[in-house]
Amino acid sequence: MLNNVLILDFGSQYTQLIARRVRELNIFCEIKPYNKIPEDLSSYKAVILSGSPFSVRADAVSHPDLSSIRGYKPVLGVCYGAQYLAHFNGGNVASSNTREYGRAKLSFIKKGEPFFNDIKEGSQVWMSHADTINELPKNSVLLASTHDVKYAAYKFEGEDTYGIQFHPEVYHTTDGKQLLENFLVNIAGVAQTWTPDAFADTTVAELKEKIGNDKVILGLSGGVDSTVAAVLLHKAIGKHLHCIFVNNGLLR
CATH class of the missing domain: 3.40.50.880 (Class I glutamine amidotransferase (GATase) domain)
Known part of the structure; x- marks a missing residue:
């Protein structure tokens, strides 16, 4: 970028x-x-x-x-x-x-x-x-x-x-x-071309290329970071993503 x-x-x-x-x-x-x-x-x-x-x-x-x-x-x-x-x-x-x-x-x-x-x-x-x-x-x-x-x-x-x-x-x-x-x-001449949607599309494409047909195990805490990661990964590799919810005792 x-x-x-x-x-x-x-x-x-x-x-x-x-x-x-x-x-x-x-x-x-x-x-x-x-x-x-x-x-x-x-x-x-x-x-x-x-x-x-x-x-x-x-x-x-x-x-x-x-x-x-x-x-x-x-x-x-x-x-x-x-x-x-x-x-x-x-x-x-x-x-x-x-x-x-x-x-x-x-x-x-x-x-x-x-x-x-x-x-x-x-x-x-x-x-x-x-x-x-x-x-x-x-x-x-x-x-x-x-x-x-x-x-x-x-x-x-x-x-x-x-x-x-x-x-x-x-x-x-x-x-x-x-x-x-x-x-x-x-x-600085920075172009105003970035949007969250464009970032998500680029990230999904990069994940598809890196992961290919491999499977991914992802720990979910319920927080923003892991949830966003899960959504992007699911868009990229679908059923090849396996999420494990981790109850860390700090949930609301």
Whole structure:
């Protein structure tokens, strides 16, 4: 799948929500741990760095190798992701005087910036961080601010690498979907061709090819994952699928 988006997960509670928002744009995405970047990145048109409950100033910081991504793929750092890009490229990230959590409004947006196309000053965003960016890297430019957060959004000059201190994936950020569309569609050029039905059809075809005439035994817990797997397998191989229900004691 050539129009794919890679989400690198740093442990954020919102990572799955980022994926959901991307898929709502009819764009397929995959979530991978930050330290398990695929060697073959040819199918990915853009990369999103998630938030994290940790600090880039910690001794044991999550430190992925982005050398195969930066400058080659459009990158969007969200919250921790933005702090990471700033901190390890010559910027300064420090502890906030008070934890910044809640609604804020964009008081400044750089005029003519495609990243903020169709988003106006006064747009509401959602903040959730204990650290803040105090100084940007020298080769970057400020794109947006709130009353309390000067560097709410920025980009690196000469490349499509962006950082935002707020969370576009939560519904409190009123123009979050528009922002993601600006980045993924207008900047990264990702085609909006993915649908759940198309994904199911592709998966069924792949299962048919891999399994052939073999038989499959599948444990069913009653949860979403195993149930969806069972439905797709049954569409692919029919009576060659044998399901075993496992009562794990946690059913409702």
